[in-house]
Amino acid sequence: MKRGQKAKLVVLREADCSASCPPRATPTVACASGELRVVGSTVFMPAMRAVADEYENASGDARILTEATGSIGGVRRVVEAGANANLIAVSDGKSKAHHDRLHAEKLAIVTFHVVVNSGVGLATLSVDDLRKINNGDHADWSRLRDDKTPLPIRIVSRDQDSGTRDLYEQQVLRTGENVLSSNECLDKDRNPSAPVIRCERQDNAEVIHKISTIPGAIGYADAPSLAEARKAGIVTALTLDGKAFDPDTAVQAGYPFWTVEYLYAKERPGAGSLAVSFMDFARSHALAEVRLAEVGFDPCVTKEGLEVACELR
Template sequence: MQLNPGWLFKVLVTLEAEADAPEPASLPTDLPRLRRWLAMRRWPERRLNELVKVQAAIKSGRERQIRWTESHTYASPRVAALVVVLVALGVTQSTLTFTREPERAAPLGCTQGQLRLTGSTAFRQAVTDVARAYEKHCLGQVTIDTDEENFEGSDAGMTSLDTAGKAHKGEGGLPDQVTFSDTRKPPQYTALLAKPVALSLFTLVVNKDTGVHDLNRKQILDLYAGDVTNWKDVGGNDVPVRLVSRNPDSGTRTVLEQKVLAKGQRLLATTVRSCVEIPAKEAGRCEVKDTSTLLRTVAATDGALGHSELGAARRSTDVIPVRIEGIEPNSASVTQNLYPYWDTEYAYTYKTPPAESPAAAFLRFLSANESGAALLREKGFQPCVDFASPLKCSP
């Protein structure tokens, strides 16, 4: 038989005993039994070569040593190693499958995308907390931008929303922006739609050295008209009055002018460009851009009087919230029409956003009693769902 280079050829060998071999009748004829036969007689296995002689020859080509071959019941070392690896992989995969936490689908009412919130600085902290809760509720599928620069006041927020809506190229309402305002929209924003969210309570705040905890309506009017310039004239300490106010875009300021001051009364003109420029021991008025800055300024300025969202004022331990006519600001006093400094907080959208948009989904979460509404209560706001007529949202 001719073999090509690299080919292997197996030969089946039949064992036969020679005439002078020991115990020829009992000599096994297969290799395994032959080995056992040698072992029983305690002969060394090298006797195998003496008992069995292999004679073979290759007529042509390169001769190689002819080696013993025999059957193997078990797998070769390479195959055995491969089996071990596959078993290990299988065990690892099974362990991961049964121990890892299963992926969860986002709950109903969630959507994917991005949302930008703008508007009232007084409402920023509360709505930011709701936004973080909504992101967690939706397993991170929606991202909500609540950066401080987004909240520059109610009027500024509505202007931003109107501009973004007009630039929107898609059909329907703007899907990714909601603006919060302490007041109703101006008439020029015809495309903005209001949704009542909560009842907002506000309060006057004073520096601790004023010695004042309560003011009646006439005293408040005189202070903001500039007729009273020292706190001793309203039962306080001998300290000049410094009025720290929000800028004209502020909803908190607008509500003060509309519901607390006399009809048509506006705040005095500012006397300095910055609150730190008010001369010592002199009366004056300055303006700041947001609620947190106002509270810090009132706390740091002798004789300061300001106005703030109630929850933020109560969280600040460096200022004193002022009662009006002896009435504490709370939901009960508002419901009984005893406390004047309050208004409805509105969420504005540009037209009606698509039902599955981030804007629409977030507003549904914000109004839900067991989610957004509960967080608003924690921040001192009374959600509109608490009223008999949520769309009216008024005592």
């Protein structure tokens, strides 16, 4: 499949749909009613909201509430919730701490980019250079580009509840990000002795805004969130070691910065429940596939079968 084609907890009010479904329900959507809260990834939540709207329109009598808490915070809520809490989380990749304790379903492939302010003038960086930027060995772009005009490297990161940050640390840096040293991402106003200029923001929109407006800024975000900024030419998405992601050759290509989006529930939802109906819809219904694909996510389950790359993460 090619790209482009391809929380307050609410107790579930189960309805007996065995006799009949609401008149406006779509026949291909399992009948379920009540309220379900979906929390987690700020990257994925806009797409999840679009899927939830389709489900509400198709199911006839269900309400899906969505809240962008960050992947780690969302999974934590599911872990801490009661057994009957009607709550699921979306997470950028497997939860390192809780995957084996929860019911998990693979949903879609998410590609991420390292991005720089367009004034930096680079199109690629090596992973080794990114690690040297993180540890402070490279503190100025003059060490990495032909233009030797001094330009401080300013790192714009996500906060500690971010699944995107966790993925960047695991798959690219292979270590944690350096110390938080800046409030406004311009200088070391928080920690003058820090080896790097590094600030944090809560969501990708803030990260992209900072990178696009601050000279020398570098950070990371998912591909769909970056689409408009890249089109406007205010940020540059870098290849890593000259490589980009291709879902058809994920292993051979060697591009590290991608993952599979997961759905997590406290335990396997009961048959006929709103949770299982919505999770099945999000993973495999044609309406959901369209909503995910149109914003740039590759669904794991398509009418052709399971996306091979989804088995790799």
